[in-house]
Amino acid sequence: MSPLRRRTFLVLAGGLGSMAGSGVFAGRAAASVINGELLTSRIELPEPFSVPLPAAPFAKAVRQADGSDRFEVVQRAADVEILPGVRTRVWGFDGLFPGPVFTGQAGRPVVVSVRNELPVPTSMHLHGGVTPPDSDGYPTDLVVPAGWQHHDAMAGGHHDAPAAGRQLTELTKEYRYPLDQRAATLWYHDHRMDFTAPQVWRGLLGLFVVRDSAELALPLPSGERDLPLLICDRAFDEDGDFRYPSLDPELIDPPGVEDAYMAGVVGDVVLVNGAPWPELEVDAARYRLRLLNGSNARRYRLALRPGPRDGAAFTQIGSDAGLLAEPVELDAVPIAPGERYDVVVDFSAWPVGSTVTLVNTLGDGDTRWVMRFRVVREAADDSEVPARLADPDELSQDQAVAHRQFSFRRTRTSHGGHAWTINGESFDPETTLATTSLGSVERWRFISDVHHPVHLHLAHFQVVARGGGDPHPWDGGWKDTVDVRPKEPVDVLVRFRGYPGRYILHCHNLEHEDMAMMGNFQVE
Structure with a gap:
């Protein structure tokens, strides 16, 4: 058993075996729709609607040159006021929770220099970005603090990580985003192997808005x-x-x-x-x-x-x-x-x-x-919602050059425990679930045992079927994440454009992701 698989078994074997009987899958609020267990606060909470909505802070480019915009941010701990009159220690981009809103223009590259002044490694992923693999925030492509001394414990004891392509950059890394994509609301967050959930929980997340001339020409609210x-x-x-x-x-x-x-x-x-x-x-x-x-x-x-x-x-x-x-x-x-x-x-x-x-x-x-x-x-309002918003490409079934199925579910291991898996396998950086060609279109089916929000890096897709029938009204457009419901297969047409390299698909329940519900796909 590889170190990673050994780690996954040890973490999961003790608790998942009893989950179905204990009701943990459902939580305590709504049995058929909530995955997870409620964690309650130990401090007096404010009355709802007693504080104003904060204005989102927008990041400012430090330099504009060579047709690109450069931003610089520092990941650091800070004490901020979230609950009225109380200070909360966060790990934030520039010490903010959430991080600043980045804005970019489609077709104009953005470079984000990230300096890690936290006590642990990080990996920044632009969720929804069409991004080269070396800037995609792969889970073992890490920015480590200066003098990091825990290499042997990296990624939860994943001692064979170098053979699996682990990359370590000390203190500062430049993430390059070409933004060769349509206007969209994206976001960024930490993606460190095994620790994404707690590091995002502590504050390593924020929005990233891409604009283009076609959208700016519309009379939408601004x-x-x-x-x-x-x-x-x-x-x-x-x-x-x-x-x-x-x-x-x-x-x-x-x-x-x-x-x-x-x-x-x-x-x-x-x-x-x-x-x-x-x-x-x-x-x-x-x-x-x-x-x-x-x-x-x-x-x-x-x-x-x-x-x-x-x-x-x-x-x-x-x-x-x-x-x-x-x-x-x-x-x-x-x-x-x-x-x-x-x-x-x-x-x-x-x-x-x-x-x-x-x-x-x-x-x-x-x-x-x-x-x-x-x-x-x-107030005066000259905005409107046009009957025609955009002319996005519509994919068709006859474009699909391959059909694949990915099963997201809790799987019993050979050692008597349980694991969150894709096609029965826990994540291993050295294993590839699919190899596809740049520019191709494939039909992928996602099936699940409980709710799993499935996210693909790099590739965008269109939902074409749900539960064997038509998609829901809100399933339209180009997506990178889709909610896969229990026993309701979701079929999507995926287009692989952008860059060759190794990318991942995973469940975006971050606790599931940290417990290895991820898989590689290779674009050639």
């Missing part, structure tokens, strides 16, 4: 009415720091979480842009909401209460990888970890003076609430 909303859940300890059930709080060795949380960690506080259940004053006008589920394991079904006087609550205009061809009217937005939805809400559909609450219909207790909008004034 400026202060174009709102990035990063939604995630957390739990807090008595001292105000984040609470998380790591086996090693220092995040060195061993990796993993306490047995009860192996199905995923869900917190009891919902944060938007780093604030608990915030409130925002809005005009009676259209707003563009860029929704990201940045949670480790929690799924949301977002709705507005009360609903508008007429029509649907949301007009979806975009998906993970860019604008839809045409807008879609939705009364609710189901959003799994890693997914993004670009929607327009017209607040003139409520009387001035109204309060409109963004709720999570999958939540329980205070996790039912996300944030509140207060419609405070009439």
